[in-house]
Amino acid sequence: MNLNIALLPGDGVGPEVLAQAVKCLQAVEETFNHNFVFKEASIGAIAIDKKGASLPESTLNLCKEADAVLLGAIGHPKYDTNPNSPIRPEQGLLKLRKELGLFANIRPVIAHSALVDKSPLKKEVVSGTDFVIYRELTGGIYFGEKKLNEEGTVASDLCEYSEEEISRVAHLAFKAAKNRRGKLTLVDKANVLESSRLWRKVVAKIGESYPDVVLDYLFVDNAAMQIILKPTQFDVILTENMFGDIISDEGSVIGGSIGLLASASIGEESALFEPIHGSYPQAMGLDIANPIASILSVAMLLEHFGLIDESLAVRNAVDKSLKKEIVTPDLKHDSQYGTNQVGDFIAHNIVDIE
Amino acid sequence: MNLNIALLPGDGVGPEVLAQAVKCLQAVEETFNHNFVFKEASIGAIAIDKKGASLPESTLNLCKEADAVLLGAIGHPKYDTNPNSPIRPEQGLLKLRKELGLFANIRPVIAHSALVDKSPLKKEVVSGTDFVIYRELTGGIYFGEKKLNEEGTVASDLCEYSEEEISRVAHLAFKAAKNRRGKLTLVDKANVLESSRLWRKVVAKIGESYPDVVLDYLFVDNAAMQIILKPTQFDVILTENMFGDIISDEGSVIGGSIGLLASASIGEESALFEPIHGSYPQAMGLDIANPIASILSVAMLLEHFGLIDESLAVRNAVDKSLKKEIVTPDLKHDSQYGTNQVGDFIAHNIVDIE
Ligand SMILES: [Mg+2]
Numbered sequence A, B: 001m002n003l004n005i006a007l008l009p010g011d012g013v014g015p016e017v018l019a020q021a022v023k024c025l026q027a028v029e030e031t032f033n034h035n036f037v038f039k040e041a042s043i044g045a046i047a048i049d050k051k052g053a054s055l056p057e058s059t060l061n062l063c064k065e066a067d068a069v070l071l072g073a074i075g076h077p078k079y080d081t082n083p084n085s086p087i088r089p090e091q092g093l094l095k096l097r098k099e100l101g102l103f104a105n106i107r108p109v110i111a112h113s114a115l116v117d118k119s120p121l122k123k124e125v126v127s128g129t130d131f132v133i134y135r136e137l138t139g140g141i142y143f144g145e146k147k148l149n150e151e152g153t154v155a156s157d158l159c160e161y162s163e164e165e166i167s168r169v170a171h172l173a174f175k176a177a178k179n180r181r182g183k184l185t186l187v188d189k190a191n192v193l194e195s196s197r198l199w200r201k202v203v204a205k206i207g208e209s210y211p212d213v214v215l216d217y218l219f220v221d222n223a224a225m226q227i228i229l230k231p232t233q234f235d236v237i238l239t240e241n242m243f244g245d246i247i248s249d250e251g252s253v254i255g256g257s258i259g260l261l262a263s264a265s266i267g268e269e270s271a272l273f274e275p276i277h278g279s280y281p282q283a284m285g286l287d288i289a290n291p292i293a294s295i296l297s298v299a300m301l302l303e304h305f306g307l308i309d310e311s312l313a314v315r316n317a318v319d320k321s322l323k324k325e326i327v328t329p330d331l332k333h334d335s336q337y338g339t340n341q342v343g344d345f346i347a348h349n350i351v352d353i354e
């Protein structure tokens, strides 16, 4: 397969972890005879410094032309002192998502057996957890009309959803459930919210075209409990933007390490893959950042293009590094391995499939 | 002190657990020389059966005249088959809260040392957890304008807050923090929502009048993580209605037993106290329901009226029952003690202060 991949290293440890992800993509390219073309561009704080914009026009164009975008990380503390500053590194990513029409965010939550000891949850609760959250990413209250009266004493935000916005992300979630364990849980607040009732109606209707998928419903407050009480009950969770923000962040900590979590943001014609961790500027240049989340974002990229064996090769190589404890110090405090060595180990294991 | 207390036993195990709560109030009355007058009325499914309304007029009037309302539980499965039924038991409680103007919901989250083994969180994570959530209860998106277009394809809900709505619950939370460990965390989404920015502005301003209280801020998605990662970091959490719904339910499971959690709903002139568990109809009449949450709702009632020693006597008696394992089978599967015996033990220990 020919793929044009835009590389956006970004800030902090972004370039270091992205370099490992690229190594792994090159290992896949070589092993499975694909042709990946990489083009790099700047985004975030470094783009502000160099070009005066967190998302330069040239970066946006490169991303639009690419088949997929692979992002490192965004953010620098020097821009954090003033949260109202009109130019902020994170805005580059928000603008990119919007410009590329990335309406679905996909977040796997997996409890790797090598890491259950690091989870805040008890081993018997978290072991075996393997679910994925499909979050609507461009609608709902985060993007609805905002109002503040003249006196500054009454403020409001509108949560609005259309059938179309719901159905496009719902189809993605149903397809995922069909290829997984066949269960989809819609998280909403349909006992109170009109928008949630529309979600239920639309999703129930779409569910009829996926007879292999069992659809159930959970109120968001109950979901926030169930993710802690029995995370193994979930296969695919589908939800609106804000609920997805809350429960996917809640879910992100139960696996034991945020350094292992990747996410994908999908649109009609574009797709962006990234680790969920931030730019971690304190670790920049120290060769200690965990590259696994970035490498797993590559696995999601490969899956997205139907390269299932390739994706599995990446995941298996990651599992091997975890089992053999070829990991960065965040996962094993006395580890001697750095970012580069972990990346090399995983890339080599993609090539040497046993 | 003279107190008129309205008793609403409600459905399922409500009457059984409420009876134990009343025993404890009578033990307090006797030990500390107070004068409590109890008047009982019906609410919920039983009120529908008897009087055709989940909140009969006579019940509402009794509650309005009382100094405080003590509720058992509400709900019966025979009304669950049709969630759109115009008459539902739970609506009695929603209407009561509204009629009494109960604008603040208070939910303590405590990890009792006798129960940490039952928490889904690891012992070292949850031990020592002791915080309280102040949730705004009558505003925000649950009560904002709801719209559905004629074609039924676009739906919306409005989240609106006024300075006044924010400030009355904020003052309660600051006062609580002042009497506790002096820390208040506002949970919002001020990086995205206009209503959250108003919350921040109003709460920061009010904070100036509470110099003993350290105020910090947490985005709701981060809060959902932090409650699992490090629940001991919190003292008082203040938040809007829906965020409070989600994180207080999340918080409710980390203590190890929902059978121990009480809540208070406070208004200008009324206050209602209840266990957070439901009516548990399968256990009705079996003398197995855990009465501790209902008894702890009595402790909250006493605290509300400034009866601090009295409240402490109740809490200490509860702690003794947990330590001596004089508990219902939900906490100790081979326990021989029933609802009544646990209630008796706790009430006796209120009288016999060592
Ligand atoms: Mg988030």
Ligand SMILES: [Mg+2]
Binding pocket: A221, A222, B245, B246, B249
């Ligand atoms: Mg709730």
